[in-house]
Amino acid sequence: MNLRAPVTLLDVAQRAGVSVATASRVLNGGDRVPRPELQERVRAAADALGYTPNAQAQALAKSSTNVVGILVHDIEDPYFAAIANGVMRAADERNLLVMLASTFRDAEREIAYLASLRAQRARAAVMIGSRRTDAESLARTASEVGSFLNSGAGLALVSQSGMPAHTIEPDNRAGAAELARSLAGLGWRKFGILGGPEALATARDRRDGFLAGLADSGLEPVAVEYGDFTRDGGYAAAEELLDRGADVDCLFAVNDVMAVGAMSALRARGIDVPGRLGVAGFDDIATLRDVWPGLTTVRLPLEQMGRRALELAIEGGEPSVETFKAEVVLRESTARA
Amino acid sequence: MNLRAPVTLLDVAQRAGVSVATASRVLNGGDRVPRPELQERVRAAADALGYTPNAQAQALAKSSTNVVGILVHDIEDPYFAAIANGVMRAADERNLLVMLASTFRDAEREIAYLASLRAQRARAAVMIGSRRTDAESLARTASEVGSFLNSGAGLALVSQSGMPAHTIEPDNRAGAAELARSLAGLGWRKFGILGGPEALATARDRRDGFLAGLADSGLEPVAVEYGDFTRDGGYAAAEELLDRGADVDCLFAVNDVMAVGAMSALRARGIDVPGRLGVAGFDDIATLRDVWPGLTTVRLPLEQMGRRALELAIEGGEPSVETFKAEVVLRESTARA
DNA sequence: CGCGTTTCGGGATGGGCTTTCCGATAAGGT
DNA sequence: ACCTTATCGGAAAGCCCATCCCGAAACGCG
Structure with a gap:
């Protein structure tokens, strides 16, 4: 109502x-609660004046905030969006404010952002x-992670290990292995793998798990092709593999967006999918539920993982590792005639 | 390196x-720059101590922050993710930190969050x-918006009008009208509309624009069905419409996710789509690029809109309205045999 | 060589709030 | 009725930093 008048606590008090x-x-309901009558007066004054506490000042005074940070590679990627959503829901329940940044897959940005959060x-x-x-x-990130933790803040990592912080790890290997066995059980035999960047642990684990699962069934892949961890990466890798004339009957892409890209290729x-070639992915991204044929994949409880990550980050304590089970979901993209 | 030692500027100075x-x-490079030698010394001391400025204190001291907020209904919805992404990129370029919240379509949360930002x-x-x-x-939001602006902060709205703030408005009506004419041009005649909640201006505008476009072609819709602005809403509305036995040959859903839901139904x-029924949506969500048949839709420059919104919000100044043109994209889902 | 002027470092203040510590008052005990 | 305890409000000391202002030193010029 009043123009640009920063109402302070002092104003209210007076x-x-x-x-x-x-x-x-009265207003922060802290340790000691003043007499009801005074509470009344203060509260009345506060909203008569339209008082809003200065969060910065509060934070400074009690040297602690209610802000938590989320770092994702790319918020447009539904995989990250799903996990971030879980984190945000959990944060909302705890009345925490969320700062979110896309690192655009740039390690420098990631480090800089972590520093900002600190x-x-x-x-x-x-x-x-x-x-x-x-x-x-890796070393530079580890260093910044160290500083971050040292500052007394909590930290949890999803899908990354090797840092001295809480870690949420989807069971990529087991899930991929299970998928491989399921597909073999359906009768698929000649597998092509569309892998992600070798530098990405997630991509490697899923590939390795799949290989292990194939081995369990006495199989090995006909071809392996690598591409970006994105839709376009999947598209390109599939083309590449086809161009090489690989004799495959089923494709496994290490994540759903790649799989969908491959299907487009x-x-x-x-x-025809699955008539001439089966296709499977990993993650079970909700937004891709409607692609046709329905994508066989491995479901990860993404929102859950996000929630849990926040809990662990806030709790603090000794670094722990929690593994989330993945579950094979068979759909039309690998249905046998 | 040192455990839990909050190193302050004083430490560095000493x-x-x-x-x-x-x-x-020295450290914030402000107005006056001290002699090089001192700069050297200070900087050396700073990173020997691992100094990190206390952003709260800085904010308090100069009473201004580098934090901007984003409010979305649901970050998992790729429509919001795309716009938010644009905002975040623009923020990143300006070295601003982003606080993001999903309101989960709850007006109370929205208001509360705006207050937090304040x-x-x-x-x-x-x-x-x-x-x-x-x-x-609406009134309560308007009130909070007023307070927010009064606090001296900038604000921009995307896809909402009626607030005294900068507004980014996709040209929903024109885009939908254009789409209607295009579809009519392709030979479709008996249209069913899958509308969103009547309370949502965006949904209404798109429906009305489509109606206007149809009228331009001397047509009117055979049926209109309303549902949630979500995938499931589209699915349900399509089923409903079909159950009613409406004699349609083409469905227009007021956004892509609804359209995709409808296609699944x-x-x-x-x-068969488009054999027996054509389907069209609105937004041109990137993640849905790979659904099959490719979805005819109306493209919105979502990232652009986000960027621009941030610019306007930061610039401040008199409330303005900017309209972004929408562009019809014809794909297989409305191809005529 | 003296004066005015500019440059530059430091002391001190303030920004808005929380919290410790004190003193005062009311309640309780004998 | 007096002293001990608990209760409760207020004064003031920070929290960490930016910045105003002052004084001193360096500089320029006549």
Whole structure:
């Protein structure tokens, strides 16, 4: 109502005829609660004046905030969006404010952002996304992670290990292995694998798990092709593999978006799925539930993982590792005639 | 390195043998720059100690922050993710930190969150998503918006009007009208419309635009069915419409996710698209690029819109309205045999 | 060589709030 | 009725930093 008048606690206190101490006690409901009558007066004054506490000042005074950070590679990627959503829901329940940043897969940005969070005295942070195994940036990240934890803030990582912080790990190997066995059980035999960047642990684990699952069934892949961890990466890898004339009957892409890209590549060439080629992915992204044929995949409880990550990050304590089970979901894209 | 030692600017100053004033001047590069030698010393001291400025204190001291807020209905919805992404990129370029919240379509949450941003003394905020026309919550939101602006922060709205703030408005009516004419041009005649909640301006505008476009072609819709603005809403509305036995040959859903839901409903009933029924959506969500048949839709420059929203929000100034043109994209889902 | 002027470092203040510590008052005990 | 305890409000000391302002030193010029 009043133009640009920063109402302070002092204003409220004066209007209510009490000291700032009392006003503060009333409004933040802290340790000691003043007499009801005073509470009344203070509260009345507060909203008569339209008082809004200055969160910065509060944070400074009690040297702690209610801000938590989330780092994702790319918020447009539904995989990250799903996990971030879980984190945000959990944060909302705890009345925490969320700072979110897309690192655009840039390690420098990631580090810089973590530093910003430290500067903000964030209470905790959740880092989502597969760690690249580039030794140098790994070391620098580890260092910043160290500083972050040292500052007293909590930290949890999703899908990345090797850092001295809480870790949420989807069971990529087991899930992929299970998928391989399921597909073999359906009768598929000649597998092509569309792998992600070798530097991404997640991509590697899923590939390795799949290989292990195939081995369990006495099989080995006909071809392996690598591409970006994205839709376009999947598209390109599938084309590449086809161009090489690989004799495959089923494709496994290490994540859903790649799988969907691959399906588009196949469609562009008039290759029927699953008639001539089966396709499977990993993650069970909700947004892709409606692609046709329905994508066989491995379901991860993404939102759950996000929730849990926040919990762990806030709790603090000794670094722990929690593994989330993955579950094979068979759909039309690998149905046998 | 040192455990839990909050190193302050004073520490740095002392170690460097200068005053805090000097240290501050060196480290934030402000107006006056101290002599090179001192700069050297200060900087050395700073990173020897692993100094991180306390953003809260800085904010308090200069009473301004580098935090901006984003409010979306649901970050998992790729529509919001795309716009938010644009905002975040623009923020990143300006070295601004982003606080993001999903309101889960709850007006109360939205208001509360806006208040939090105010408490944080956020420099600006971007609200994304269609305003509901419920008079009461509208009024309360307007009030909070007023307070927010009054606090000196900038604000921009995407896809919502009626607030005294900068507004980014996709040209829903024109786009939908154009789509209707295009579809009519292709030979479709008996249209069914899958509308969103009547309270959502965006949904209404698109429906009305489509109606207008049809009228231009001397047509009117055979049936109109309403559902949630979500995938499931589209699915349900399509089923409903079909159950009513409406004699349609083409479905227009007021957004892509609804359209995709509708396509799934059709598929479940063995209705061929576009053989027996054409389907069109709105937004041109990137993640849905790979659904098959490719979805005819109206493209919105979502990332652009997000970017621009942030710019406007930061610039401040008199409320303005910017309209972004929408562009019809014809794909296989409405191809005529 | 003296004066005015500019440059530059430091002391001190303030920004808004929380919290410790004190003193005062009311309640309780004998 | 007096002393002990608990109760409760207020004054003030921070929290960490930016910045205003002052004084001193360096510089320029006549």
